[in-house]
Each structure stands twice: as structure tokens, then as C-alpha cells.
Amino acid sequence: MTHVGVAVIGGGAAGVAALRTLTDAGNDALLLEAKDRLGGRAHTVWTRGFPLDLGAGWLHSAEHNPWVTIAEAEGFTVDRTLPRWREQWRDLGFTPEQQKAAGQAYAAFDRRMREEPPASDRAADALEPGCEWNGYLDAISGYINGVGNGEVSIADYLAYDDAATETDWRVAEGYGSLIARHAAGARVALGTPVTRISGNAKVLQIDTPRGSLTADAAIVTVSTNVLATGTIGFDPRFDDILHAAACLPLGLADKFFLAVDRAEELEPNSHLLGNPRSPVTATYTLRPVGHPVIEAMFGGEGAEAMEAAGLNGAAAFAIDELCALLGNDWRPRLRLVAGSAWGKDPHILGSYSHALPGQAAMRRVLTTPVDERIRFAGEACSPTEFSTAHGAYKTGVDAALALISTN
Numbered sequence: 001m002t003h004v005g006v007a008v009i010g011g012g013a014a015g016v017a018a019l020r021t022l023t024d025a026g027n028d029a030l031l032l033e034a035k036d037r038l039g040g041r042a043h044t045v046w047t048r049g050f051p052l053d054l055g056a057g058w059l060h061s062a063e064h065n066p067w068v069t070i071a072e073a074e075g076f077t078v079d080r081t082l083p084r085w086r087e088q089w090r091d092l093g094f095t096p097e098q099q100k101a102a103g104q105a106y107a108a109f110d111r112r113m114r115e116e117p118p119a120s121d122r123a124a125d126a127l128e129p130g131c132e133w134n135g136y137l138d139a140i141s142g143y144i145n146g147v148g149n150g151e152v153s154i155a156d157y158l159a160y161d162d163a164a165t166e167t168d169w170r171v172a173e174g175y176g177s178l179i180a181r182h183a184a185g186a187r188v189a190l191g192t193p194v195t196r197i198s199g200n201a202k203v204l205q206i207d208t209p210r211g212s213l214t215a216d217a218a219i220v221t222v223s224t225n226v227l228a229t230g231t232i233g234f235d236p237r238f239d240d241i242l243h244a245a246a247c248l249p250l251g252l253a254d255k256f257f258l259a260v261d262r263a264e265e266l267e268p269n270s271h272l273l274g275n276p277r278s279p280v281t282a283t284y285t286l287r288p289v290g291h292p293v294i295e296a297m298f299g300g301e302g303a304e305a306m307e308a309a310g311l312n313g314a315a316a317f318a319i320d321e322l323c324a325l326l327g328n329d330w331r332p333r334l335r336l337v338a339g340s341a342w343g344k345d346p347h348i349l350g351s352y353s354h355a356l357p358g359q360a361a362m363r364r365v366l367t368t369p370v371d372e373r374i375r376f377a378g379e380a381c382s383p384t385e386f387s388t389a390h391g392a393y394k395t396g397v398d399a400a401l402a403l404i405s406t407n
Helices: 013-024 066-073 096-115 134-145 154-163 175-181 224-228 236-246 301-326 328-333 362-367 389-406
Strands: 002-009 029-032 044-047 050-053 196-199 204-208 211-220 253-260 270-273 283-286 293-299 334-339 374-376
Touching: 002 013, 002 204, 013 029, 013 175, 013 389, 044 175, 044 334, 050 175, 066 175, 066 389, 096 134, 096 154, 134 154, 134 293, 134 301, 196 211, 211 389, 224 236, 236 362, 253 301, 283 301, 293 301, 301 328, 301 334, 328 334, 362 374, 374 389
Parallel strands: 002 029, 002 211, 211 374
Antiparallel strands: 044 050, 196 204, 204 211, 253 293, 253 334, 270 283, 283 293
């Protein structure tokens, strides 16, 4: 039976970071990834000669995002064009007065969460009943948290908001491509899902459909939904970990891209919100990084509806929204070229984590070792930078360093 020093389980940002840290420190490490690629929820696809990120796409909080330094060291291009999410291109379908009113509603909601947080810790309970912009606020929560305000912990929401900055950049060649490249030269086994982790006082046993191996230690970086569904078997000592994972479920945020004929009529990197009064709407980036496409992102209730409709149905919905804003003559100029449905990916089962009301402390539980040889990492393990690839990266490095320090 093959033996490795450390088995890293999961090849997303956290797993790649852990693998790189261990390998560069001279440790014997092997990454086991269920999918046929690295990157996890960061996935770059190439179409029409340019890259599109179907998952993580922004170098959020770029001032303290380690992927910025890694990208530049690896020869990737960091595009420092800032997002324009608060703007509505040409004020189409969202007048300046309406934008001001929606912004004021968000500011009041944020103030209530901070100054008068409801005992429920449920973000929706801080909404003003009957406010015409509650759909807008749920759409924003969908993009940020992957769910509407009814399923979000206020403490968790604010922990992220207080740690984040307004500086968001892109990797021109694709965030997913960067994360996958970071594992270059290290030992990786693709198409190798782990089904059980067990062992005795001397050695761990890692079971996969391709056979078993033993390891001195393991770092588990799979998503909370994968953990909570029991896809990987653990002994009963880990029940608190699995319960914590269930309290930190993945919401949904999906992207797809529409190719645009005569795209030069659209301003590069400009933004549109489809319907500012509905949670079932997309945030559209027009010609991201100058490419002749429109990037559509649905979150929360909107992403659930689009996954139920399928990619073609989602594209039809988005085209209807865009034509309502741009004019119906745009309809023949738009066509689907790529898209995601993270909730249907059996090895991930969602997009990024949120804490249920009253459960923000479970992020700490997830990282508290039950067995010093087995560490957990991933975006859900970060107390303030969850839902990001840089938060995942930092937890992967921390888990690797913790194992190195005990040897």
C-alpha cells in the first residue's frame, strides 16, 4: 500500500495552497482531487480565444490577497480595473433617483444590523417591513452570500464586510488558471475522490475508488456541503466537525457568458443590474477585460431558479432582461457560450459558504483539531474571508504550517 507523508484532499485554492506549502518545505505530500482538473470553485474555460472564469473571478481585497503576488510571480497579468457594481450603465432601467433610494435602503439596513441587531441574528429581521427595495437587498445578499437575507447570520455578514476592502482586480488569463498553475511540479492525483479517512494511533488510511493509501497526516479541503452529506466517511469523533459543516452550508452563485455581436457598442467593464426590485435577477458586467461578451451572475434565489431552468433557460431569462434594458434589437446579437451550475456539481454541491443565523462561531469549530494529524481548510474555515479564494488560500497555508510545526 502506498504511503505518503501528508494527503491533501481537494484541489481547490486551499488544497493547492497546502500542497505548495508542504512541497516547498520539503515534505512528502500528495493531493487527491475528485475532479479531472484543479481549481475547485475557480474554473477558467477558454472560448473564442480568451479565458472566462465560471467560478471565482475577482481578486477581492487585493491589498492583502496573496494571489496577487503569486499571479505576478507566475507571469500572469493582474488587471487593476475596478468593478462598477454600484453604477448602472446609462442609467438604463434604474434612474439616478432610484439608485439613490436603493443605496439609502442598503445603508439603513446595514446600520440596523450594526446598531440594533435582532436577537435572531437573522439578517432578514433587520429589513424594514414593506420596503420597496427589499428585493434589491436580497439580490445583493445572493451575490455576496449565495442566499437571501433570511438564511444569513448577521454576525457572519458583518465579519466579512468589515474585513473586505473596495479593491477588486482580475487575473486576465483567468483566476482558475492561476490556481491550477500554482500546483505545478507537485504530486497530484486527479479523478481520485476520497471516500473514507480512518486509522489507528500510528497511521491514517485514506480510501478511494482507485485503492487505499496510508498517510502520516491529512488536510481536508472539500466543501462544507460535501462534508455534511457524508461523502467522506469519518469516525464518530468528527461528528462536531460535520455538524459545523452543516451549519455553514454553501449557497449558490452561478455565472454564464453571452457572446455579443458588434460588442464595441458596449462600454468595456461597465455594469447593469437586471431588475433592481427583484431577488431573481442578474448583475451584468459588459465586456469584462474588454472581451466581446457579457458576464451574467445570479445569486441566491436567482441562482436556484436558473439552475432549475438549465443553462439555455437561464440564458433566455438573461437575454430577456438585457433586451428590456438595451432594446429588443439586441436579441439576435446575444448567444450563450459558457456557464456554470455549481449546485449540480457532485464534488462541490454549491458555490460558497454562509453561516446560518446564530452559527457564525461554527467557522472556528471547523478548524479546531479533533485529531492533530487531520486538519480542515477551505474558505468556510476563514472567520472573515470566507467565500473567497484568498481566504481559502490562507487557511490551506495555515493547515500545512500547523502540521509542519508538529513534526
